[in-house]
Amino acid sequence: MKLSFIIELVGKYKRVNLYSIKLKGSSVTEYQKFLNDPVISKHKDFQKLVVRLNNILERFGCEENFFKHASKPTDPVSELSYGKLRLYCSVWSKSILIAGGGGVKSTRTYQEDPNLNRSIETLKYISRQLEQRIRDKEVLIDKKGLFSGNLVFEEEN
Amino acid sequence: MKSLEEILKDIPDETKKLVEKQGDIAVYVSNLLKRKGITQREFANKLNMKESRLSKILSGQINLTLKTIVNLELALGEEIINIPFVEYKANTVGVETELSATYFIINVYKQKHYPLLPFQEKSNIKNVDVDKTLKFPPQKSKKLVAA
Numbered sequence: 395m396k397l398s399f400i401i402e403l404v405g406k407y408k409r410v411n412l413y414s415i416k417l418k419g420s421s422v423t424e425y426q427k428f429l430n431d432p433v434i435s436k437h438k439d440f441q442k443l444v445v446r447l448n449n450i451l452e453r454f455g456c457e458e459n460f461f462k463h464a465s466k467p468t469d470p471v472s473e474l475s476y477g478k479l480r481l482y483c484s485v486w487s488k489s490i491l492i493a494g495g496g497g498v499k500s501t502r503t504y505q506e507d508p509n510l511n512r513s514i515e516t517l518k519y520i521s522r523q524l525e526q527r528i529r530d531k532e533v534l535i536d537k538k539g540l541f542s543g544n545l546v547f548e549e550e551n
Numbered sequence: 552m553k554s555l556e557e558i559l560k561d562i563p564d565e566t567k568k569l570v571e572k573q574g575d576i577a578v579y580v581s582n583l584l585k586r587k588g589i590t591q592r593e594f595a596n597k598l599n600m601k602e603s604r605l606s607k608i609l610s611g612q613i614n615l616t617l618k619t620i621v622n623l624e625l626a627l628g629e630e631i632i633n634i635p636f637v638e639y640k641a642n643t644v645g646v647e648t649e650l651s652a653t654y655f656i657i658n659v660y661k662q663k664h665y666p667l668l669p670f671q672e673k674s675n676i677k678n679v680d681v682d683k684t685l686k687f688p689p690q691k692s693k694k695l696v697a698a
Binding site for chain 1: 552553558562563566577
């Protein structure tokens, strides 16, 4: 997988700085797509998941009990869920969260659902690219829990 | 494109409060388990509960019954929910009335009988004979139930 993308700050909340990913050619982030997807936003647990996310951002911080490994424990992707609804995230610290896409899990494994599989694989790829930039000191995490440095990733990299 | 904040505006307060309380309990219990060095598996065994269900509780996704909360409290040896104690007594004419030791009940009375009085958020009044203090009107002898 090779992708061009930007990691964008979506909002600074009381407990968490929320980032998301904007893929090349898209005008909105994956997180915005999730919030505004007509199927997802009509799901019975959508409002609860939104409140939970808001509670994490404003009240709890990224408490580990709210996040589960979305795939293998070694993969840098977690899921925030409520019932069958999933929002895939990459948790960098208690105060840094990158929200990706998600959807309704209706199959036994996420791999069986092309949309969920794509969301997880995208977030895995992006997290690894960011990890590399942090190792290379091209991206730093400051004291306020914000990424600084080059957050634009081109396919050639 | 709606933002998180715009979506939140349309969510009923009941849903917000429910999810917040579920989260509060989840974080509180998880932290207690960590502090006591108890694993999820051990705690699930103690509760005679499937680990998957406990995991749902600890991720704040279950609408807990009072029975489950009591079982959690017993297994933890700590209170999760603390409700202010209200003392019930019989008044001088033998009608059961809440002669409350808490400001909350006094405020309930004030709201019922003196709706024009401003609602008092807090008071230091303790163990007050509400009948004498508030001079209830004649219909006061009706049995009143705490809201």
